[in-house]
Amino acid sequence: MNKPLGISRAIALLGVPLVLLITFTHYPLLQSVVSSFWSKGTKIRPSKFIGLDNYAKLFDDPVLAKVMWNSLIYAAVTIPVTVALSIAMALLVNSKLPGRALMRLSFFLPTMLPMIAVANLWLFVYVPGYGLIAQVMIWLGLPDINFLGSSETALWAMMVVAVWKEAGLFMIFYLAALQSIPQNLKEAAVLEGAGKARVFRDIVWPLLAPTTVFVAINAMLNAFRVIDHVVAMTNGGPNNASALLLFYIYQVAFGFRDFPYGATLTVLLAGILGLFAIVQFKLLDRRTHYQ
Amino acid sequence: MSWPVRPTQQIGTALDHVAGMTLAAVLAVLWGLPLLYSVWTAFHAEKYSVQFDLTAPWTLQNFVEAWNAAPFGLYFINTVLLSLMAVSANFVLCTLTAYGLVRYRFRWAGPLFALIMVQMLITPEILIGPNYLTLARLGLIDTIFGVALPYLSSAFGIFLLRQTFKTVPASLDEAATMEGAGMWRVLWDVYVPLAKPVYLAYGLVSVSFHWNNFLWPLIVTNSPEARPVTVGLSVFATVDSGVEWSLVNAATLMTTAPLVLAFLLFQRGFVDNFMRIGIK
Structure with missing residues (x-):
């Protein structure tokens, strides 16, 4: 092992994979930085160097302010809710309750479906007058609400869909972690008089910490990069009420054909993700020292 | 649970059990319902999609039509x-x-x-x-x-x-x-x-x-x-x-x-x- 890597071996082993990675990850990242300094070209006026103008534009773009706020709420709500629900699901599936197999199936199935299919299912749940929720509301004698069509509820409707799809996947990771907790630890705590809540707080929860960090990082990445449901269900509307940052990038680049401003927004998103990654690695570091 | 339970804890355990069952039922229904509703409408004629008549005839017609469309x-x-x-x-x-x-x-x-x-x-x-x-x-x-x-x-x-x-x-x-x-x-x-x-x-x-x-x-x-x-x-x-x-x-x-x-x-x-x- 650990033989020196000659040039021909290096090319044979690393050549193609690295060329592909660089072409579709590092090059476009650099290209985004470069084109963020240029203006949008038209047929008459070619694209020209404008320095930091695109970045200045970020600060007085009302749509961006709205979209950033939406993304922040979306991440701040979906991440903890997904973590809490996936732990609850894992505890239920791991318990001795009847119907565990059915529960596991019901929780896990949504993660198998494409987001676009999930979006279709939920469109049908939300349709006013006729969907699942509307029928329950009518049956209860409550007013019918157009969840996707009103700006107060559209973003929340998106969050419900995201949590519904993702919690089951993270449940699997918690299930694995729960099953690796030594039974005698819990038994010892119970013998000393600890109740269930106490056992969970002082034994189970701390031992789940590495899984929680892993799940939180993935939930965070998904919060910023999965927008299929937004495209399929509301197209960001009404009035950008359900538009997320990546959706706005998609709209600017492919709807308005403004690639330079789209590139500027891409740099912003990459920066946000990078920042989160650094913070989370620091947290992860502290956890390992703690142990 | 597999570890020994003291008699005084049994009432608490029973309550936990009920709470667990309730949570389980609520979550399972919330997670299962959208998919079940979709299955219902997909296998029934359009007019049954809002009325849950258990005697409604099942059909594959929707699949045939979608496949051909x-x-x-x-x-x-x-x-x-x-x-x-x-x-x-x-x-x-x-x-x-x-x-x-x-x-x-x-x-x-x-x-x-x-x-x-x-x-x-x-x-x-x-x-x-x-x-x-x-x-x-x-x-x-x-x-x-x-x-x-x-x-x-x-x-x-x-x-x-x-x-x-x-x-x-x-x-x-x-x-x-x-x-x-x-x-x-x-x-x-x-x-x-x-x-x-x-x-x-x-x-x-x-x-x-x-x-x-x-x-x-x-x-x-x-x-x-x-x-x-x-x-x-x-x-x-x-x-x-x-x-x-x-x-x-x-x-x-x-x-x-x-x-x-x-x-x-x-x-x-x-x-x-x-x-x-x-x-x-």
């Missing part, structure tokens, strides 16, 4: 080709890179690994704009190969296989080398067989990712000849005006059926493999 057969073939292309390239390319990183030493190994890991964070979805321009320059817009290209080399796969290859005992490698096995022989006879479960797990994750991917293929494809099922489904479902809900639901179930059936068949192995990836 759009080229779903073609979409399926495209998705299968796309998934196969991506998974086989992932296997080969990630194996080579991981092998190079684990078995050999070279000056820039550390920074190189860090550079690869950038893709774990900045995934291709985030770079749709510039990647579209690159693909256009390569003349690969509206091709299945173009959809697969940015995903062929995957940091996740490299990371996973690197972790696995690191656990291969040095003595096995040395013994094979002593017997005169070259670089490729050692890879094929020593490293790859030991990583079999990881290939299985990664293959499943990778197939379900490509089967379900939507935004990038939506941007890159514009003709039925290159469109995967996800994009085909969304095109079918957003021709709004005329399309009936029961048809949309039938199409939704139809396009997701293969993966769901595969899951039901291999449930145990599937969940275990997802777990194995999660633990690493």
